[in-house]
Amino acid sequence: MKTILTVDDSPSVRQMVSYTVRSAGYDVIEAKDGAEALELAQGRSFDMVLTDQNMPRLDGFGLIGQLRNDPRFSATPIIMLTTEASDEMKARGKAVRATGWMVKPFDPDTLLAVIQRLIG
Amino acid sequence: MVAYLIASSILLCAFGIVAASLVRARSRRLALEATCSRLESERDRALAAARHAESDLRAAIEHGRAELARYLPAQTAHVERIAELEARCEDLARRADAAESDAAASRTRLCGLREDGNGSLGELGGELARLRALVDDAIGHLVKSFTSLDRCMREQRALLDDAAGGGRERHLEHFLHEVSNVFAQLVEHASDSSEVALAVAATIDDVARHIESILGAFDEVEHIAEQTNLLALNATIEAARAGDVGRGFAVVAAEVRKLSARSNDFSLDTRRRVQALGAELTEAKRRVRQLTDRDSSFASEARASWDRLSSEIRAVDRDTRHVLAETERLSAATHAHVSEAVTSLQFHDLSTQLIAHLEQRATHLRGLLDDGTPALPTPLRRDAPVHQQSMLAGSIELFAS
Numbered sequence: 001m002k003t004i005l006t007v008d009d010s011p012s013v014r015q016m017v018s019y020t021v022r023s024a025g026y027d028v029i030e031a032k033d034g035a036e037a038l039e040l041a042q043g044r045s046f047d048m049v050l051t052d053q054n055m056p057r058l059d060g061f062g063l064i065g066q067l068r069n070d071p072r073f074s075a076t077p078i079i080m081l082t083t084e085a086s087d088e089m090k091a092r093g094k095a096v097r098a099t100g101w102m103v104k105p106f107d108p109d110t111l112l113a114v115i116q117r118l119i120g
Numbered sequence: 121m122v123a124y125l126i127a128s129s130i131l132l133c134a135f136g137i138v139a140a141s142l143v144r145a146r147s148r149r150l151a152l153e154a155t156c157s158r159l160e161s162e163r164d165r166a167l168a169a170a171r172h173a174e175s176d177l178r179a180a181i182e183h184g185r186a187e188l189a190r191y192l193p194a195q196t197a198h199v200e201r202i203a204e205l206e207a208r209c210e211d212l213a214r215r216a217d218a219a220e221s222d223a224a225a226s227r228t229r230l231c232g233l234r235e236d237g238n239g240s241l242g243e244l245g246g247e248l249a250r251l252r253a254l255v256d257d258a259i260g261h262l263v264k265s266f267t268s269l270d271r272c273m274r275e276q277r278a279l280l281d282d283a284a285g286g287g288r289e290r291h292l293e294h295f296l297h298e299v300s301n302v303f304a305q306l307v308e309h310a311s312d313s314s315e316v317a318l319a320v321a322a323t324i325d326d327v328a329r330h331i332e333s334i335l336g337a338f339d340e341v342e343h344i345a346e347q348t349n350l351l352a353l354n355a356t357i358e359a360a361r362a363g364d365v366g367r368g369f370a371v372v373a374a375e376v377r378k379l380s381a382r383s384n385d386f387s388l389d390t391r392r393r394v395q396a397l398g399a400e401l402t403e404a405k406r407r408v409r410q411l412t413d414r415d416s417s418f419a420s421e422a423r424a425s426w427d428r429l430s431s432e433i434r435a436v437d438r439d440t441r442h443v444l445a446e447t448e449r450l451s452a453a454t455h456a457h458v459s460e461a462v463t464s465l466q467f468h469d470l471s472t473q474l475i476a477h478l479e480q481r482a483t484h485l486r487g488l489l490d491d492g493t494p495a496l497p498t499p500l501r502r503d504a505p506v507h508q509q510s511m512l513a514g515s516i517e518l519f520a521s
Contacts, residue, residue, distance in 0.1 A: 102517075
């Protein structure tokens, strides 16, 4: 079973992402910010990461930057799932090698379609 | 004479004066002539210079005219612009004066408002915290409810898929066929049973006839017992007549009467039992007849009933399949609505971020109101982190690697 790491400081978003991807047969690990996500990533790898941008301790850009430095995550699909929608923020996301950018709120079926496309 | 002398003197004086004047006039004429000739030569030079200057001046005028023609419109526009700017300056000056007086009034008001503002901002902070707590609590329940609804809906759909799925119709047809076979066998057995029942009824009639003849035999037995009793009674009378000789015979005759009475009792008892048996046989025959009557109509009724029932089952099956299709359509619609709800419920994340931004702004404002310096160490983000105007799903972009 493929495992997805979802990183968001909003419990409701974590809850809804988890429910959506679990219903499609994926396993989910939740982290409430970038720092917790990095701790989880020390011990294991993930097939895909969905992360918010604005979070306490470590934001989405910081998380992606550090994950990309780890050879285990250099090719892992990482999608930003955030309320931020400006071209400037997207350019920064692209600069830290995010795989894609989804603007909240997300539609469950669309999210599943993106996941299906990226990791099958 | 005196007058003559005076007049002569005057004339002499005048003459002298005229003579002197003539001399002076001559010298002055000479001087003037010299001056005239100098002036004429100067005039000629001046004229030449003037002509030269005139031609220069004309050229300059032409040039000036050309320049003027070039700059005049711009100049006119500048003049107009200057006039306009002057008017605006005056207006601004007036407004500045008004603003200054307003500002003085505002400063006074501001001092009052600052205190109110500080109080309100404190309350705002508390209210925002309460709002956040309320929204957090509500959203937790809502998300749980909707995800549970979606889960139930999926389970229901899976059950319906099982119920409506592969070969259900075929199974039903097989079932109806099997039941028809069972009914055919049942009808056959019922027919067999009916024949058996008829045979049983005939046998019961035979037994009843035998019972009747047995009852007739009991009449004979009772008649014999009565006759025996009479004979014994007579024997007893004759024995009494014979005296002592007949005493032994009297004992025998008494025993014969007892035997006759017992025989009669036995016959009556047996008759009652046989009559009871006859009544039971009559009841059995009635029941067998009922059974026969029922069995004979049962076969055709059962067949007709089963035909009706199976067509009703098929109709119910058609209705059920229609309901299943409708339910499946409703399930799909429910799934779509739940997806929409999951999208909409993300308002919590958006509103939480906006509330946090408002709290930062309130803190910043409080600092400004307190001592004119922002309370936050880092510069306040001017734009909110959320710009969404509705809860429609956001855009998606996959970056080319």
